[in-house]
Amino acid sequence: MKIVIAPDSFKESLSAKLVCDCVEKGFKQVLPKADYIHLPLADGGEGTVDVILQNLAGSRQREQVAGPLGHPLDASWALIDDGNTAVIELAAASGLDLVPHKQRNPELTSSYGTGQLIKAALDLGVQKIIIGLGGSATNDGGSGIVQALGGQLLDEAGNELKPGGAELSRISSINLTNLHSRCHEVEVVLACDVTNPLTGHNGASFIFGPQKGASKKQVERLDLALQRFSKVAQQQTGKDYSQTTGFGAAGGAPLGLSLLFDIRIESGIEMVLDLLHVDTVLAQADLLITGEGRMDNQTLNGKTPIGIARRANAKKIPVIAIAGSLGENIDTLYGSMNAVFGSVRAAQDIKQVLEEAEANVIRASRNIAANLVLGHQLGSRLP
Known part of the structure; x- marks a missing residue:
């Protein structure tokens, strides 16, 4: 049997x-x-890297990165497929479990550390990056990832925005001139188990913001900030992703990633099962x-x-x-x-x-x- x-x-x-x-x-x-x-x-959230390494040949990589509130921490990711594919959990560097309950505030938390993990993978020459989007502490639309990979998010005076979802309410322009040179050379797959859009009452801020520590007023501010980021991003990509299925995952991280890569969103569990x-x-x-x-x-x-x-x-x-x-x-x-x-x-x-x-x-x-x-x-x- x-x-x-x-x-x-x-x-x-x-x-x-x-x-x-x-x-x-x-x-x-x-x-x-x-x-x-x-x-x-695992379905792309916490534990995905462990599951991949328990079942497939590969190696665990470790980096010191900025946590959700900027404090340094050690985060790990996986290198598989003879070094050609990286598997990264957003939760490893920008996860909710990394923030004490009393300090949870998605107006301040940033995905910058996840960007640092992606940079490490790019520096090693990978051809494909799989990013699990579950368990985030952030609502910054992936803006921290953009900044970690060389993008500049600027206010009307040309000053770069500080980390966090609240700062997006001040965004006026995006400068991608100094992006990591390999951003356009890799395949990027986002493992996602939600279908929520970026903005609106079924979007990232309203649905997931409260569990990340946001009050009702903060949720409303965060949604408006993501709306503004989406409109400014549209000037770069020519696409309006505000209501795109899945873009509400991980505090809207797919929006920032769409500025950097030609992304593809897949069901997290289906991707793991196939791997x-x-x-x-x-x-x-x-x-x-x-x-x-x-x-x-x-x-x-x-x-x-x-x-x-x-x-x-x-x-x-x-x-x-x-x-x-x-x-x-x-x-x-x-x-x-x-x-x-x-x-x-x-x-x-x-x-x-x-x-x-x-x-x-x-x-x-x-x-x-x-x-x-x-x-x-x-x-x-x-x-």
Whole structure:
């Protein structure tokens, strides 16, 4: 019996690799002779570099860069494909988890550090850059990335803007004369799991600004600032990206990146699945087990479990999902998954849930395996 275990991480508690270990440990208590294949996954957000390096030949690169508030930090990225492709997470240098809760303010945070990672990749001569857009702390339209790669964002007096989303309200012109010389030589793919446009009530500021620390008034100011940046950028590109699908990801980072590269936006999970040759891994599998920290109807929006489940569906492989917790409207998942299980054993505070995550996943996995065996035993007796 071939069982493929392919989850995302359980945020703040278990890495995707550790989830794989826990599921196998629980299943082996009941099915010790099964063949277990681990395929830890990510959808382009936090953990993507780790997942790529766990599954593919490559090397981890490290750079000291500016964090979201300008403080120096060490960030890593991956070099794969014999050094021809870089995999960069925006969250590694400009992520929300890098900013203490009390200091979160997307009017001030910048994507400059991500630009520094891209520069490092360009300096090494890569031909392709994959950028995961999940988990950002920023709402600066990727302006920090532009500045890190040599672009100048200027106010009416010709002074360069300071970092942060609020500064974009003063932008008057863009000077790209001194861009990194290799910007137009590389293929750039943005791994994205959202479809929101850049501006408006469904855009970057209104939808994602509050979770990055923005108040209602700040959200309104940030949206106006992105509108202004978009109009000035249109003078450079000849294109209005204000309502383009996906440009609301990572605080509008695709807008700044569009000034530098000929970008292509792809589903984060689909890109990762293709990189890892998942269809080959799934060949002849009898069961797929996937999951993430919390599952609900939002899982359908390009998250890891739905992405891998649909690949399994195409091969008629049964799918079971295990989550830390289950939200509302999980019935929508049953079209792609045979069963969905929560693993938390009782009502608990979040601290206790995170501390017990490993034991909870092992226990849930053991019980699922036991039910599979019981179902097999009962199968011949059912009418």
